[in-house]
Amino acid sequence: MEKQQSSVENLGECVGEPTMINQQFWENKKVFVTGHTGFKGSWLCMWLSDLGAKVTGFALPPSTNPSLFELCKVEELIENHHVGDIRDLDFLISAMKQALPDIVIHMAAQPLVRESYKNPVETYSTNVMGTVHMLEAVRQCKSVKAVLNVTTDKCYENKEWVWGYRETEPLGGFDPYSSSKACSELVTSAYRNSFFGQENSVAIASARAGNVIGGGDWANDRLIPDCVRSLLSNQTIKVRNPDSIRPWQHVLEPLSGYLMLLQHLYEGGSKYADAWNFGPLDSEAKPVKWIVEKVISSWTPKINYEQDTGSNPHEAHYLKLDCSKAFYELGWQPRWSLEFTIEQILAWTRAYMSKKDMRAFSLEQIKEYTTWK
Numbered sequence: 371m372e373k374q375q376s377s378v379e380n381l382g383e384c385v386g387e388p389t390m391i392n393q394q395f396w397e398n399k400k401v402f403v404t405g406h407t408g409f410k411g412s413w414l415c416m417w418l419s420d421l422g423a424k425v426t427g428f429a430l431p432p433s434t435n436p437s438l439f440e441l442c443k444v445e446e447l448i449e450n451h452h453v454g455d456i457r458d459l460d461f462l463i464s465a466m467k468q469a470l471p472d473i474v475i476h477m478a479a480q481p482l483v484r485e486s487y488k489n490p491v492e493t494y495s496t497n498v499m500g501t502v503h504m505l506e507a508v509r510q511c512k513s514v515k516a517v518l519n520v521t522t523d524k525c526y527e528n529k530e531w532v533w534g535y536r537e538t539e540p541l542g543g544f545d546p547y548s549s550s551k552a553c554s555e556l557v558t559s560a561y562r563n564s565f566f567g568q569e570n571s572v573a574i575a576s577a578r579a580g581n582v583i584g585g586g587d588w589a590n591d592r593l594i595p596d597c598v599r600s601l602l603s604n605q606t607i608k609v610r611n612p613d614s615i616r617p618w619q620h621v622l623e624p625l626s627g628y629l630m631l632l633q634h635l636y637e638g639g640s641k642y643a644d645a646w647n648f649g650p651l652d653s654e655a656k657p658v659k660w661i662v663e664k665v666i667s668s669w670t671p672k673i674n675y676e677q678d679t680g681s682n683p684h685e686a687h688y689l690k691l692d693c694s695k696a697f698y699e700l701g702w703q704p705r706w707s708l709e710f711t712i713e714q715i716l717a718w719t720r721a722y723m724s725k726k727d728m729r730a731f732s733l734e735q736i737k738e739y740t741t742w743k
């Protein structure tokens with residue numbers, strides 16, 4: 371195992387400084403979001419509308435019940451809500467031409483590793499051709515100045531080493547999901563070189579975030595949704611890989627990175643048109659069982675967890691990101707510790723159980739994040 375140097379621990383002293391999201395920049399910006407009905411998309415649309423942006427969404431209907439999108443009535447907050455398949459190129463182009471956006475954020479994807487083992491063809495067609503279609507639509511829509519393709523930390527060739535991956539590391543992917551996102555990265559870079567390479571052209575970047583957690587995720591086979599389902603039904607939590615280490619982070623962390631990067635792309639153009647990691651501090655990359663034990667110890671009534679000994683497909687054991695580039699070149703940094711992140715998720719879950727207004731509650735968490743000292 372070849373050792374690489376990492377400067378990410380140097381970021382430790384900087385946790386807690388304000389994240390700079392420029393409200394003036396976002397006010398009245400026209401933003402086209404694919405995947406807006408999903409977990410991250412719903413949080414992003416709430417944040418963008420709070421900043422005064424005019425959002426058009428393009429996605430399939432929410433795939434879970436309940437869903438953050440429906441609970442927070444996100445449809446009411448945005449200008450246009452298109453229900454469509456990213457594989458339908460003509461519909462995507464017409465929706466984008468109708469919206470004439472300044473900025474495009476591409477998040478529509480089949481985002482689950484285990485689902486990708488069950489449905490590899492759908493995963494590749496959605497994640498790879500979906501990216502091609504999004505970039506084709508951008509080519510045909512002259513209003514667009516900045517594009518962000520949201521991929522994942524799993525796009526790297528996983529060497530099962532303890533160091534964080536840098537943006538320059540080789541792409542790879544053991545399973546169909548991870549490899550489809552590596553393909554999406556390659557598509558992004560080919561389109562950038564082939565069609566958007568000139569000065570003053572559209573600035574296109576990709577973002578690779580770690581394991582994103584937060585209130586309002588009900589996806590199957592994800593740790594926090596599995597925990598929340600067990601808490602709500604008072605049942606033992608089944609854990610597949612208790613020792614696997616992941617770069618866990620609250621959903622608002624990468625979203626703040628996307629917003630900062632997009633402002634740089636829009637204003638600084640090709641200088642920022644590249645790949646960017648957004649993950650937690652090295653010290654916050656914790657094993658699955660650490661999270662489960664924290665969730666259990668902060669919840670009443672008490673429940674237990676046990677290892678799921680059924681046969682499970684391969685998933686990486688170690689995965690960490692080196693986010694020095696975003697820190698030094700964008701001024702982005704993570705703000706909430708993992709411990710506090712879990713408290714926020716449990717607070718969100720309690721509010722949901724008490725039938726609170728979840729849009730107001732979620733916007734309050736966004737406010738708490740942006741004003742964090």
Ligand SMILES: NC(=O)c1ccc[n+]([C@@H]2O[C@H](COP(=O)([O-])OP(=O)(O)OC[C@H]3O[C@@H](n4cnc5c(N)ncnc54)[C@H](O)[C@@H]3O)[C@@H](O)[C@H]2O)c1
Nearest residue numbers: 405407408409410429430455456477478479481522581582
């Ligand atoms: N949640 C995480 O931990 C995480 C980590 C890294 C990267 N990501 C990436 O972030 C993005 C959003 O993830 P999420 O967790 O919100 O997932 P999600 O499943 O909650 O949302 C996925 C969104 O994509 C849409 N979509 C799926 N297939 C589509 C299709 N064929 N046509 C149009 N829309 C389609 C869905 O309707 C939904 O709006 C994905 O690209 C995912 O790969 C997620």
